[in-house]
Amino acid sequence: MLLSKKIRLKPTSEQEVLFRKSAGVARWAYNYFLSENERVWQEYLANGKTGKKSASGREIRKYINNVLKKTTHTWLSEVGSNVMKQAVKDADTAFRNYFKGISDKPRYKSKHKSKLSFYVNYESLSRKNGGFHGEKTGFVRTSEPLPKLKKGEKYSNPHISFDGKYWYLSFGYKVTGTECGLTGESIGIDLGIKDLAVCSNGKVYRNINKSHKVRRLEKVLKREQRKLSRMLKQNISGYKTAGGKRFPVFIRPLYECRNFQKQKKTIKLLYRKLADIRNNYLHQATTKIVKTKPSRIVMETLDVNAMMKNRHLAKAIQKQKFYEFKRQTAYKCQKYGIELVEVPAFYPSSKTCSKCGWIKRDLKLSDRIYKCHTCGLVIDRDLNASLNLANYQPA
Numbered sequence: 001m002l003l004s005k006k007i008r009l010k011p012t013s014e015q016e017v018l019f020r021k022s023a024g025v026a027r028w029a030y031n032y033f034l035s036e037n038e039r040v041w042q043e044y045l046a047n048g049k050t051g052k053k054s055a056s057g058r059e060i061r062k063y064i065n066n067v068l069k070k071t072t073h074t075w076l077s078e079v080g081s082n083v084m085k086q087a088v089k090d091a092d093t094a095f096r097n098y099f100k101g102i103s104d105k106p107r108y109k110s111k112h113k114s115k116l117s118f119y120v121n122y123e124s125l126s127r128k129n130g131g132f133h134g135e136k137t138g139f140v141r142t143s144e145p146l147p148k149l150k151k152g153e154k155y156s157n158p159h160i161s162f163d164g165k166y167w168y169l170s171f172g173y174k175v176t177g178t179e180c181g182l183t184g185e186s187i188g189i190d191l192g193i194k195d196l197a198v199c200s201n202g203k204v205y206r207n208i209n210k211s212h213k214v215r216r217l218e219k220v221l222k223r224e225q226r227k228l229s230r231m232l233k234q235n236i237s238g239y240k241t242a243g244g245k246r247f248p249v250f251i252r253p254l255y256e257c258r259n260f261q262k263q264k265k266t267i268k269l270l271y272r273k274l275a276d277i278r279n280n281y282l283h284q285a286t287t288k289i290v291k292t293k294p295s296r297i298v299m300e301t302l303d304v305n306a307m308m309k310n311r312h313l314a315k316a317i318q319k320q321k322f323y324e325f326k327r328q329t330a331y332k333c334q335k336y337g338i339e340l341v342e343v344p345a346f347y348p349s350s351k352t353c354s355k356c357g358w359i360k361r362d363l364k365l366s367d368r369i370y371k372c373h374t375c376g377l378v379i380d381r382d383l384n385a386s387l388n389l390a391n392y393q394p395a
Helices: 013-046 057-066 074-078 081-100 212-234 258-290 314-320 322-336 381-390
Strands: 002-010 116-119 126-128 131-134 138-142 156-162 167-174 186-191 195-199 204-206 236-242 245-250 296-300 339-343 369-371 378-380
Touching (some): 013 057, 013 074, 013 116, 186 322, 186 381, 195 258, 195 381, 212 236, 296 322, 314 322, 369 381, 378 381
Antiparallel strands (some): 002 138, 002 167, 116 156, 131 138, 236 245, 369 378
16 A cells, blocks of 8 residues: 655755745746646637647646746756656646546645645655755755665655645655454444544544643634734725725735734644644544454544535534544555445434434434433433444445
8 A cells, every 4th residue: 555654854954945946946837837828728719719728738848948947947957857847747737637627727826825845856765864865955854764665666756845834755655554463343433523533432532622722722823813914904005996896905015014924924833733733633543443453443424515514513523624534544444454334424323223223313413312212222322323333234
């Protein structure tokens, strides 16, 4: 199987400058492809819908390498040649997915808003003691060693990115499944808002968003956002109307306001800290579940997009990160040879009695205790659902 890994880097000041240049080249190449694609499309319409509809990624890469790089855009030579090539390929792929209906229309990357990221040539990326060696970057120190690969294997799709505080190297690599003695147990997992996960073996994983640390950070975040909003209002001199919509007129461009940019960075780091806490907790919870070595894990197929339409619960559902929980569980099950079963979305796991099988049709979301009118079973609603999931047998 293919695993992905993200390792923190410890670059020198010169390497960090090169990283920022490389991210800038990647952003420019991505935007250049979009602008050329738009130009070709306008020519197609002007010529009565005859000729090419879109630009070719291969032709644009050749033009940049053979013309622009040697004349007006000599600064492209300061970074690795594959940075530009991969950025154009990514933009080309984004447009192909848009035409297939898989994704939305690709947008231009902003210099001040987009994430700093660029591709590292996988052929020149080699593992060294204490770090790695990459194209143009030279030897870069890492916080932990890169995983060892078999002879002839390479790290797949390596990228260097910046999250607002640290630089990271992300890549994929092949691993073989780990054989471990499974217990033969079937564990049902009921995901919820009150608690993140309730397992049929009695283990309950609490909602990390209710912890004191997360609530304190959210309170600080709200205060810093209000401060940013006041800064924004003080920089508005008036409004103008265009196309039936009102747009603010700023006294100075926002990227020139130093304090505004500092405040944006403060908020970004708070978001980063909250995301790290939630992701770390998900990794801890899923690892604990998988390391009990059950033969199979049963979960519901949750339609998160439909659940998010409930405006009263949308924010709480978003913070729980159900999709990420299921994604982590899936690849960890694959790694240890555990079967992962997904139950259909309309399976009445909460309404069915785990003892006699009677279905309580009038069960409400506010009913936290399940009471069976047939056998008299009184049990926690989420635990009852997890027991039904553990006993589920596909038709």
